[in-house]
Amino acid sequence: MDNLLYVAMSHQSAMQRxxxxxSNNIANMNTTGFRGERVTFRHHLEExxxxxxxxxxxxxxxxxxxxxxxxxxGSFMPTNNPLDVALEGSGFLTIENDLGETxxxxxxxxxxxxxxxxxxxxxxxxxxxxxxxITIDPEDTNIKITKDGRIFSDLGEIARLGLAAFNDxxxxxxxxxAIYRTDEPPKDPQDLNVLQGSLEGSNVNSISEIxxxxxxxxxxxxxxxxxxxxxxxxxxxxxxxxxVG
Amino acid sequence: xxxxSTAATxxxxxxLxxxxxSNNIANMNTTAFKRRRAEFQDLLYQTVQRVGANSSxxxxxxxxxxxxxxxxxxxxxxxxxxxxxxxxxxxxFDLAINGPGFxxxxxxxxxxxxxRAGSFQVDQDGQLVTPEGYQVQPGINIPPEAxxxxxxxxxxxxxxxxxxxxxxxxxQLELAIFANEAGLEAVGQNLLLETQASGPANIAIPDTxxxxxVLQGFVEGSNVNAVSEIxNLITAQRAYELxxxxxxxxxxxxxxxxxxx
Numbered sequence: 001m002d003n004l005l006y007v008a009m010s011h012q013s014a015m016q017r018x019x020x021x022x023s024n025n026i027a028n029m030n031t032t033g034f035r036g037e038r039v040t041f042r043h044h045l046e047e048x049x050x051x052x053x054x055x056x057x058x059x060x061x062x063x064x065x066x067x068x069x070x071x072x073x074g075s076f077m078p079t080n081n082p083l084d085v086a087l088e089g090s091g092f093l094t095i096e097n098d099l100g101e102t103x104x105x106x107x108x109x110x111x112x113x114x115x116x117x118x119x120x121x122x123x124x125x126x127x128x129x130x131x132x133x134i135t136i137d138p139e140d141t142n143i144k145i146t147k148d149g150r151i152f153s154d155l156g157e158i159a160r161l162g163l164a165a166f167n168d169x170x171x172x173x174x175x176x177x178a179i180y181r182t183d184e185p186p187k188d189p190q191d192l193n194v195l196q197g198s199l200e201g202s203n204v205n206s207i208s209e210i211x212x213x214x215x216x217x218x219x220x221x222x223x224x225x226x227x228x229x230x231x232x233x234x235x236x237x238x239x240x241x242x243x244v245g
Numbered sequence: 246x247x248x249x250s251t252a253a254t255x256x257x258x259x260x261l262x263x264x265x266x267s268n269n270i271a272n273m274n275t276t277a278f279k280r281r282r283a284e285f286q287d288l289l290y291q292t293v294q295r296v297g298a299n300s301s302x303x304x305x306x307x308x309x310x311x312x313x314x315x316x317x318x319x320x321x322x323x324x325x326x327x328x329x330x331x332x333x334x335x336x337x338f339d340l341a342i343n344g345p346g347f348x349x350x351x352x353x354x355x356x357x358x359x360x361r362a363g364s365f366q367v368d369q370d371g372q373l374v375t376p377e378g379y380q381v382q383p384g385i386n387i388p389p390e391a392x393x394x395x396x397x398x399x400x401x402x403x404x405x406x407x408x409x410x411x412x413x414x415x416x417q418l419e420l421a422i423f424a425n426e427a428g429l430e431a432v433g434q435n436l437l438l439e440t441q442a443s444g445p446a447n448i449a450i451p452d453t454x455x456x457x458x459v460l461q462g463f464v465e466g467s468n469v470n471a472v473s474e475i476x477n478l479i480t481a482q483r484a485y486e487l488x489x490x491x492x493x494x495x496x497x498x499x500x501x502x503x504x505x506x
Contacts (some may be wrong), residue, residue: 205257207253207256207257207260208253208257210492211249211250211253211492214249214492214495214496214499215249218496218499218500218503221499221500221503222499222502222503224503225503225504225505
């Protein structure tokens, strides 16, 4: 009987983790460049202690396996802001944080800081194709960004955005909402377009998330019922069997 | 419960339907815009009992079997290419195509784009260009001293110069048709690109067999019908609500299952 409760408990904690990921997706439904995630599970086999039905030697517990990221393109939101860019296709912008680490993102909310550097709205510096920060002076008016990431102003070409593509996007570590880190060396993107004046929204589909939430809730509830029944069985057996006289 | 995910596919399909309708309505006043329609097909079937399987040793067969459908998917969003209404603008470089055909435009990267939006202008060198400055092919050059420009239905461009009685021909417009017009790829800015699905462009003079006429001083409006778009919008919204009702019901039924003692 112990197995029953522990298997049920592994299921409940798995459902809680699944719910955490779903609620993170819903919370980031309007975050630029966010990619929805799903938890995947695997079973974990343990030896069955004591007697069981004939042929059954193992008990299946549920265990986390990993997170699957949805790499679908998010929808484009035109903003008409010349410093907003959306990436179409597979690839990332290269950025650098205050510690000097090279990170990657799909969020194209670009701004110019007090030192005339091109930064993300969250403060990281945007790097060009050689890994250097991009400087946009106040004299550079009429910023135009072409499809291959070149930045032009009325005075001429300023720099080219550092665009990176990776073979293994699933294993990139996510820091914060839309920033990723990886050890894999970046390669040139094959079919990436930079669209000025738009932002890529998150690719979270509210209908899928609500359906997933309903599934998680009902699954949790049914296993809860099962645990309640087991509890009641135990109550009764202790009550009856321990009765003396 | 399968009904939960089946209804979710229904809601996503109706959401796509509304997105197509909203694009149509947003482009109701775009020159030569062709409305699009989303087409759906049923998704998959789970066979519980195969149709025509043997039901007894005597060789009797099951007449209809048991197959459970699993939802809907979008099978295509295609353009409806009927002619838009012609509006008289009186502008000498506004051209409308009455009948099949596309104008050929040279894009900045050298490739050809095709469009029916003929609201052209003349740039600083006298070349006939689109509002973005892309050249109309074959290049038509209007001399600056031209008093009047006439473009006839066969696409011949004639200019009237001062002191001359007869107008001079300065160029000939061409139209392109395709084996599969619906296979052209839209890239925005009223431009379409040739693809493998559309077939190669067949170029000829307007008003020949199978090609439309060029009308000067007119623009072709969009072919979006406001009434049918609003009706489709209402139908899509109702279908979306009904699907959400199914999800709620499936949820309640699951709840009832869990309440069993």
